[in-house]
Amino acid sequence: MLDLTQTFIDALHRLETERDVAAIAGLFADNAEIANPLVQYESGGPNAAKTFWSQYRDAFEEIRSEFRTVSEKDGTAFLEWTSKGSIDGKPFTYEGVSILETGGDKISAFRSYFDTRHIPTARSKGGENTGRVQLSSQTNGGQxxxxxxxxxxxxxxxxxxxxxxxxxxxxxxxxxxxxxxxxx
Incomplete structure (x- = not known):
């Protein structure tokens, strides 16, 4: 289990520095559950993991997670972390806990808990090669x-x-x- 947890941490760092989504998505079982305070996939597996981690990375200009506590018991790993980065030039720091559950040599569930108030609400202008989306100003009749x-x-x-x-x-x-x- 600790080997898979370390592989997950290494893959997350590759995602954060190199935008390598395949490495982290490939760690998830076919029926894996993935959730955080903003999104939830009940059984999306590697495809949901690819979407989840792509959107995670694309939300930030820069992001780096450091793990201060990693422990494991009975096929479940607990990771306490701090992430620092920037959105549209505005720095942020937020902390949380992630839980990994395993099924064999794959992650069967990933749940992350954090306070969303610590992430800036900046709007991206997007643009080519930024990995950020162009946000639409179209509204639903101004409502x-x-x-x-x-x-x-x-x-x-x-x-x-x-x-x-x-x-x-x-x-x-x-x-x-x-x-x-x-x-x-």
Whole structure:
């Protein structure tokens, strides 16, 4: 288990420095569950892991996670970490705990817990080769939800029709709403 945990940490560092999504996504079992305070995949496996970790990395200009405590018991690893980075030139630091559960030589569940208020709510201008999406200013008839603009796909709640850009925007809007004391 500790070997898989160290492989996960190494793959996360490769994702953060080199944007290597394949290394970390390949660690997840076919029915793996993946969740954090912003998103949840109940049984998406490596494809969900690829989406999850791509969106994680694309949300930041720079990000680096350091693990201060790693422990394991009965096929479950507990990782206490601090992540530092920047979004649109604004530095941030946030801390949390991640839990890895294994099924054989693969990760069967990944859950991460952190306070979303510690991540800046900066908006990216995106652009070529930045790994960041261009955020749309289109709103749903100018209507807002809790002071947050919504795209048509967000307002309908139909995630099946949402593009990856819409998903990233929804995650940012949820973080902003939580930071303002609301719940999405």
């Amino acid at each position: 807002t939800n809790g002071g947050q603009n919504q795209t048509d796909s967000q307002a309908s709640g139909n995630a099946g029709d949402a593009s990856e850009e819409d998903m990233v925007q929804a995650q940012r809007d949820a973080a902003e709403q939580r930071a303002g004391g609301g719940y999405s």
